[in-house]
Amino acid sequence: MPRNRDHSPLDENDLLQRARRLDEAALSAIFDAYYRPLYFYLYTHLGHGPTAEDLAADVFKIFLEQVSAKRGPTQMLRPWLYQVAHNLMVDELRRRKHREHDLLDENLPAKAPELNDQAQEADELQAVSNAFKRLSIKQQAVLNMKFLHGLTNEEIARALKMAEGTVRALQLRGLRALGRHLQQDDNLYREMDKK
Amino acid sequence: MNEQERLDRAKNALERLSSAPAPDPLREASARRRFLEQAARLRTGVRAARQTNRGRLTIWLRGGIAISLIVLALGAMTGVASAADYAVPGDLLYPLDLSIEELRLSLARHPEDLVALLLAFADERLQEVEQLNSPETEQQMEIALEAYEQTLIDLALVLDSAEETDQQALTEMRAQALSVHEQRLLVVRQEAPEQAWPGLDRAIEASQKGRDGGRGNNDPEKTPGPPEDKPGNSSPGQPEKTPGPPEGVPNESSHKTKTPGKP
Numbered sequence: 001m002p003r004n005r006d007h008s009p010l011d012e013n014d015l016l017q018r019a020r021r022l023d024e025a026a027l028s029a030i031f032d033a034y035y036r037p038l039y040f041y042l043y044t045h046l047g048h049g050p051t052a053e054d055l056a057a058d059v060f061k062i063f064l065e066q067v068s069a070k071r072g073p074t075q076m077l078r079p080w081l082y083q084v085a086h087n088l089m090v091d092e093l094r095r096r097k098h099r100e101h102d103l104l105d106e107n108l109p110a111k112a113p114e115l116n117d118q119a120q121e122a123d124e125l126q127a128v129s130n131a132f133k134r135l136s137i138k139q140q141a142v143l144n145m146k147f148l149h150g151l152t153n154e155e156i157a158r159a160l161k162m163a164e165g166t167v168r169a170l171q172l173r174g175l176r177a178l179g180r181h182l183q184q185d186d187n188l189y190r191e192m193d194k195k
Numbered sequence: 196m197n198e199q200e201r202l203d204r205a206k207n208a209l210e211r212l213s214s215a216p217a218p219d220p221l222r223e224a225s226a227r228r229r230f231l232e233q234a235a236r237l238r239t240g241v242r243a244a245r246q247t248n249r250g251r252l253t254i255w256l257r258g259g260i261a262i263s264l265i266v267l268a269l270g271a272m273t274g275v276a277s278a279a280d281y282a283v284p285g286d287l288l289y290p291l292d293l294s295i296e297e298l299r300l301s302l303a304r305h306p307e308d309l310v311a312l313l314l315a316f317a318d319e320r321l322q323e324v325e326q327l328n329s330p331e332t333e334q335q336m337e338i339a340l341e342a343y344e345q346t347l348i349d350l351a352l353v354l355d356s357a358e359e360t361d362q363q364a365l366t367e368m369r370a371q372a373l374s375v376h377e378q379r380l381l382v383v384r385q386e387a388p389e390q391a392w393p394g395l396d397r398a399i400e401a402s403q404k405g406r407d408g409g410r411g412n413n414d415p416e417k418t419p420g421p422p423e424d425k426p427g428n429s430s431p432g433q434p435e436k437t438p439g440p441p442e443g444v445p446n447e448s449s450h451k452t453k454t455p456g457k458p
Contacts, residue, residue, distance in 0.1 A: 028227075035218075039218045043216075044213075050222070056226070057229065060226070060230045064237060068237040125212075128212060132208075144212075148209060148213050176201065178205035178209070182205065182208055
């Protein structure tokens, strides 16, 4: 998954100011820079490509609506976009709870029994994904933004509307919990293998 | 496995999550196209809104200019009218002054309003006479005097056409005003050049007739009775029957003897 392109604050702010004037080139640049990272962020949580694509597109739609109404971000565009994506993701998860659909299972890479390596890879990915899913939404979001998207603690704090200290605490607790879940799964698999 | 090893493993496991499938390029391109189309629509909308605002501004601006022009025109008209009010015969604005007075008379509906207006105009003519009382402006004073007499004739016509119930009050009103006029005219006559005496005497006579309840001397059709019945009324064609002014007021014939050069 490609990481975000590095934009210096000055470049990003310049881009944002031009985008706020609905400059086509600036809007194109913003879309090209952030569509995929946002898609991957959403996909990690939702595990469903089309939904992640739709929600990523919705982030930009909302951005345009806000900008044209003279609202929206005036600086620090990236955390603002992730904030919107996160909110859309949380809404989607709530809706999903009602529908009781488990789209993640449908869209994980299918096992290929004839290829042992690939099958093992898929198993491991499934295990990590399951362990990740057992974290709280906030822990997931912090770990996702921090380790998969390279956001700074300040940016994460802005995106999730929390203090930087909270971000650091969630990050540590999330990693610990993830490691614990993975070890529990390992132990479970070992016991099953023994049987 | 110690704590640090678990954390490292967790970080490595997170890296595995990054192996998500890339988005569908077609859907991504479609989302990009929709995004830019939406931006273009918004740009057009913003431009249209700006033009509309500019249009609104233009309408407001035009309205403002129109109102300003009307106010200026009204202001100018008021200023001119005000200036005309102080004009005397011989001034450029004097005809305008008379026209404004005509207009005011045409707007008045009730006899009492008409009488009040005509008395005010007669007073204004009298002021003009007083102002023009000098040998250099004798001709202008003559014009003012004629206008004064004409005003009294109009006044008599209004009184004739008034309801009988109103007539007495209006007649008293006229009598009071014209009594003052007569005194003022006598004062003017004392200081006036001899050439102006005939005109002044006619005005004095008219004011006396008005004060005594008669009408102006230039309205033969409204004076059906014989001159002897209405001593205050006489037609212009019968100057010899016109009685002289009351005692103490010099009459026209007596002044004519002092103004040999005057026709």
